[in-house]
Amino acid sequence: xxxxxxxxxxxxxxxxxxxxxxxxxxxxxxxxxxxxxxxxxxxxxxxxxxxxxxxxxxxxxxxxxxxxxxxxxxxxxxxxxxxxxxxxxxxxxxxxxxxxxxxxxxxxxxxxxxxxxxxxxxxxxxxxxxxxxxxxxxxxxxxxxxxxxxxxxxxxxxxxxxxxxxxxxxxxxxxxxxxxxxxxxxxxxxxxxxxxxxxxxxxxxxxxxxxxxxxxxxxxxxxxxxxxxxxxxxxxxxxxxxxxxxxxxxxxxxxxxxxxxxxxxxxxxxxxxxxxxxxxxxxxxxxxxxxxxxxxxxxxxxxxxxxxxxxxxxxxxxxxxxxxxx
Amino acid sequence: xxxxxxxxxxxxxxxxxxxxxxxxxxxxxxxxxxxxxxxxxxxxxxxxxxxxxxxxxxxxxxxxxxxxxxxxxxxxxxxxxxxxxxxxxxxxxxxxxxxxxxxxxxxxxxxxxxxxxxxxxxxxxxxxxxxxxxxxxxxxxxxxxxxxxxxxxxxxxxxxxxxxxxxxxxxxxxxxxxxxxxxxxxxxxxxxxxxxxxxxxxxxxxxxxxxxxxxxxxxxxxxxxxxxxxxxxxxxxxxxxxxxxxxxxxxxxxxxxxxxxxxxxxxxxxxxxxxxxxxxxxxxxxxxxxxxxxxxxxxxxxxxxxxxxxxxxxxxxxxxxxxxxx
Numbered sequence: 148x149x150x151x152x153x154x155x156x157x158x159x160x161x162x163x164x165x166x167x168x169x170x171x172x173x174x175x176x177x178x179x180x181x182x183x184x185x186x187x188x189x190x191x192x193x194x195x196x197x198x199x200x201x202x203x204x205x206x207x208x209x210x211x212x213x214x215x216x217x218x219x220x221x222x223x224x225x226x227x228x229x230x231x232x233x234x235x236x237x238x239x240x241x242x243x244x245x246x247x248x249x250x251x252x253x254x255x256x257x258x259x260x261x262x263x264x265x266x267x268x269x270x271x272x273x274x275x276x277x278x279x280x281x282x283x284x285x286x287x288x289x290x291x292x293x294x295x296x297x298x299x300x301x302x303x304x305x306x307x308x309x310x311x312x313x314x315x316x317x318x319x320x321x322x323x324x325x326x327x328x329x330x331x332x333x334x335x336x337x338x339x340x341x342x343x344x345x346x347x348x349x350x351x352x353x354x355x356x357x358x359x360x361x362x363x364x365x366x367x368x369x370x371x372x373x374x375x376x377x378x379x380x381x382x383x384x385x386x387x388x389x390x391x392x393x394x395x396x397x398x399x400x401x402x403x404x405x406x407x408x409x410x411x412x413x414x415x416x417x418x419x420x421x422x423x424x425x426x427x428x429x430x431x432x433x434x435x436x437x438x439x440x441x442x443x444x445x446x447x448x449x450x451x452x453x454x455x456x457x458x459x460x461x462x463x464x465x466x467x468x469x470x471x472x473x
Numbered sequence: 474x475x476x477x478x479x480x481x482x483x484x485x486x487x488x489x490x491x492x493x494x495x496x497x498x499x500x501x502x503x504x505x506x507x508x509x510x511x512x513x514x515x516x517x518x519x520x521x522x523x524x525x526x527x528x529x530x531x532x533x534x535x536x537x538x539x540x541x542x543x544x545x546x547x548x549x550x551x552x553x554x555x556x557x558x559x560x561x562x563x564x565x566x567x568x569x570x571x572x573x574x575x576x577x578x579x580x581x582x583x584x585x586x587x588x589x590x591x592x593x594x595x596x597x598x599x600x601x602x603x604x605x606x607x608x609x610x611x612x613x614x615x616x617x618x619x620x621x622x623x624x625x626x627x628x629x630x631x632x633x634x635x636x637x638x639x640x641x642x643x644x645x646x647x648x649x650x651x652x653x654x655x656x657x658x659x660x661x662x663x664x665x666x667x668x669x670x671x672x673x674x675x676x677x678x679x680x681x682x683x684x685x686x687x688x689x690x691x692x693x694x695x696x697x698x699x700x701x702x703x704x705x706x707x708x709x710x711x712x713x714x715x716x717x718x719x720x721x722x723x724x725x726x727x728x729x730x731x732x733x734x735x736x737x738x739x740x741x742x743x744x745x746x747x748x749x750x751x752x753x754x755x756x757x758x759x760x761x762x763x764x765x766x767x768x769x770x771x772x773x774x775x776x777x778x779x780x781x782x783x784x785x786x787x788x789x790x791x792x793x794x795x796x797x798x799x
Contacts, residue, residue, distance in 0.1 A: 160610055255613050255638070256592050262585025263594060266759070268752055272595050273602075275751035280738030284486055287581050287759040311637040312581070412606030425601035426594055433592070433613040 148452045149195055149216070150175040153184055154202030154223045157441060160434045164441040171449045173198075183411050186210060193217065198448045200441075201230070203411070203428070208234040219451045221444040224249055224431060225300070226382055227461060228355035232469045243447040243459035247300060248440040249431035253352075254304030256430050257380050260404035261288070261348055264376035267402070269424045286347065288312035294346030296320045296339060297381065298328075302352035306331045318342045343370045348378070355382035357472030365390040374401035380430040383408035392416050395423060406430050474778045475521055475542070476501040479510055480528030480549045483767060486760045490767040497775045499524075509737050512536060519543065524774045526767075527556070529737070529754075534560040545777045547770040550575055550757060551626070552708055553787060554681035558795045569773045569785035573626060574766040575757035579678075580630030582756050583706050586730035587614070587674055590702040593728070595750045612673065614638035620672030622646045622665060623707065624654075628678035632657045644668045669696045674704070681708035683798030691716040700727035706756040709734035718742050721749060732756050 150168060155178050158165040168175045176196075180188060184204040193199065193214040199206070201222050211217065211234045220230060222244040235242050263269050266285035274281055293314045295302050298321040309317065310331060318337040319328065328334045339362075342349060349371065353359045363377075363386040371377070377400060379386050388409055394400065396419075404424040405417060417423045431437055447459045476494060481504050484491040494501045502522075506514060510530040519525065519540040525532070527548050537543065537560045546556060548570040561568050589595050592611035600607055619640045621628050624647040635643065636657060644663040645654065654660045665688075668675060675697065679685045689703075689712040697703070703726060705712050714735055720726065722745075730750040731743060743749045757763055773785045 156608070156610075251615065252611075252613055255588060255615075256594075256611075259585060259588025259592060259594060262581060263589055266582050266585060266752075266755060268582075268585060268589060268750070268755075269595060269598050271752040271755060272750050273599070275739070275753060276599075276744045276747075278740050278744065280740070280753045282482070282753045282755050282758055284482075284763065285578075285582075285755065285759050287578055287761060289577065289581075290759065290761050308637045311634045413601070414604045414606070418602045418604065421602075424594070424598050426592075426597040427601060427606045427608045429592060429594075429597060429608050429611065432608055433611050433616065435613060435616050437610065 148173050148197045150198045150200060150448055151193060151196040152177045152200040153189065153192075153204050154178070154200065154441075155181050155183075157200070157223075161438040161441075163438070164445040167442070167445050167449060171452060173449065173452060175200075198451065200444050200448060203229045206230045206235075211235060211238055211240065214240075219243065219448060221447045221451075221459070223440045223444040226354060227465050227469075228382055228384075232461065232466050236466060241451065241457065242461045243444070243457055244461050245440045245443040245459060248443055249436050250300040250304050252433035252436035253301045253380050253430035254308055255433070256406065256426075257301075257305050257350055257352075257378055258308045260378050260380070260406070260424060260426075261293075261350065261376070263424055264378070264402040264404055264422075265291070265348070267422070270402075270421050273421055288314045288348070290315060291347035292316045292318060292345055293348040293350070294318045294320075294337070294342035295350050295352065296342060297352035298323070298326050299352060301381070305350060305352065306334065318346060340367075340370065343367050344372075346375060347372060348376050350378040351381045351385055353381050353385060354468070355384050356468050359385050361385075361387045363387065363390070365394060368394040368399065371400065373399055376400065376402040376404070378404045380404075380406045383411065383413075388415060388417060391423075392420070395420050474499050474523045476524045476526060476774055477519060477522040478503045478526040479515065479518075479530050480504070480526065480767075481507050481509075483526070483549075487764040487767075489764070490771040493768070493771050493775060497778060499775065499778060524777065526770050526774060529555045532556045532561075537561060537564055537566065540566075545569065545774060547773045547777075547785070549766045549770040552680060553791050553795075554708055554710075558787065558792050562792060567777065567783065568787045569770070569783055570787050571766045571769040571785060574769055575762050576626040576630050578759035578762035579627045579706050579756035580634055581759070582732070582752075583627070583631050583676055583678075583704055584634045586704050586706070586732070586750060586752075587619075587676065587702070589750055590704070590728040590730050590748075591617070591674070593748070596728075596747050599747055614640045614674070616641060617673035618642045618644060618671055619674040619676070620644045620646075620663070620668035621676050621678065622668060623678035624649070624652050625678060627707070631676060631678065632660065644672060666693075666696065669693050670698075672701060673698060674702050676704040677707045677711055679707050679711060680794070681710050682794050685711050687711070687713045689713065689716070691720060694720040694725065697726065699725055702726065702728040702730070704730045706730075706732045709737065709739075714741060714743060717749075718746070721746050
């Protein structure tokens with residue numbers, strides 16, 4: 148069985164994933180381009196492989212049409228927006244993922260980004276490195292209404308980390324309205340527009356779907372408080388980048404922290420805005436979470452190769468999300 | 474009574490402090506230079522005033538010798554390293570401070586700086602703004618041994634905020650060894666050298682005294698783990714800046730976040746180091762904490778002007794610390 152590992156880095160901090168593949172006698176190739184692949188690059192690369200240990204590169208119908216031997220896609224991570232599940236299903240290709248592993252790292256980065264934005268840490272740091280001393284005022288989370296959109300694994304993790312900070316109020320929204328949030332103090336369910344209007348801090352923890360694509364555009368941004376800060380560690384495309392750029396250039400919003408982009412690697416105009424804190428899709432990149440994502444995704448491919456029961460198969464509801472969007 | 478307000482900004486986000494002074498009929502002047510004053514600048518400025526509402530500028534024996542009318546120094550903040558308490562006492566000048574007000578803001582900034590350093594947020598942000606996409610590995614606090622040196626108001630606040638992050642272990646050190654830390658899980662008392670050697674994250678929450686000045690120099694830095702991160706939101710001078718610069722230039726330490734400097738405004742060589750996160754003494758600069766510091770310090774001066782009992786007088790032990798250092 149030939150395995151293509153497209154996600155990079157892979158096995159870098161902990162060699163166990165590659166060791167496991169070797170022990171299992173699987174022939175594997177790590178993405179030779181060392182970067183997130185485009186659809187065309189992947190389509191060209193994928194032809195002879197039986198399995199992909201995948202990152203967030205586009206695994207489209209076009210790619211799958213070239214992957215005649217492909218039997219399993221094992222995603223290192225949770226998002227499935229990059230995988231055409233319908234096409235995979237039609238071709239009898241199994242899709243697994245690692246939905247739990249990245250959550251703690253993404254939740255923790257989110258809190259770090261909130262605190263940086265609220266205190267203008269990244270702006271002061273840039274100033275200081277340029278020799279400019281200015282003491283910015285900021286806010287404590289205890290002074291803030293925090294809006295969390297998406298209360299899945301990561302959103303719940305954020306709620307849990309926030310509990311020590313005694314936020315003035317936490318507003319949440321999710322597709323599910325039957326959330327049990329009794330254990331978190333000061334939390335209230337609100338509509339998305341209510342969250343946009345009332346929050347000092349807005350953080351997104353949603354999958355990218357037809358429904359969430361461009362969910363936040365000019366109208367939504369303008370409905371936010373002039374000094375609100377927005378964090379996106381979920382998926383690019385949920386916030387329209389052009390709208391965000393235009394509104395922030397016009398002076399709206401106190402700051403934004405964007406870890407995920409519609410096209411990665413990102414090199415767009417948000418780079419011009421100092422109060423836009425930009426990171427390189429690093430939500431899951433803590434050594435422990437990244438390693439356990441890689442190990443879980445690798446073990447799934449090994450289980451498949453041995454004809455064992457798969458444990459990370461993507462559930463039917465994820466297929467439904469994509470079917471509904473057609 | 475004539476009041477000199479040296480700390481800037483003052484009354485900027487909330488006008489209550491200046492409103493209170495006006496209501497009380499006190500004649501006040503806000504630092505016309507708009508920056509932290511040097512000893513000479515302050516000595517020249519102070520001659521006619523009865524009260525100072527003070528920042529961290531040096532209120533030395535030389536300054537006090539020129540301040541013939543001065544009867545009260547009301548510090549906006551907690552640190553007293555900038556005030557010659559012995560000289561003030563000798564001259565019958567009362568000294569008050571606001572030790573509680575800044576703590577929550579400093580503690581929260583400290584957590585933000587820890588999370589930024591652990592995930593290379595500031596490095597990625599600089600790269601991204603320069604068009605360079607690189608996904609850095611990081612660590613979660615749950616993977617870390619965190620060392621907290623100084624368990625006073627701010628150190629305790631940091632412990633409290635850390636509780637949700639489930640750090641692998643927390644090591645603490647303080648002059649007092651009778652700390653009651655039962656409510657914080659996973660906390661152990663250690664000597665400073667043990668903390669330097671064992672911690673992934675080291676944070677300082679100490680006053681600047683003869684004892685803590687240059688407490689961390691080359692030897693101490695070298696004893697730290699090669700990828701440890703160090704945070705100083707307490708006072709400049711506790712970490713020797715030259716040593717830190719030399720060791721970090723040599724590749725030691727994963728990062729440092731420095732909010733306080735021996736000479737402020739800072740424009741020294743740490744600016745050359747990207748993994749050195751620099752902020753402009755902004756620990757207390759949340760709107761709520763800064764405002765309550767200003768209001769408390771102002772009310773103390775007003776109480777003094779009315780002959781009322783002072784409530785923020787610096788306790789005897791702070792005088793002893795300075796006396797012991799001679």
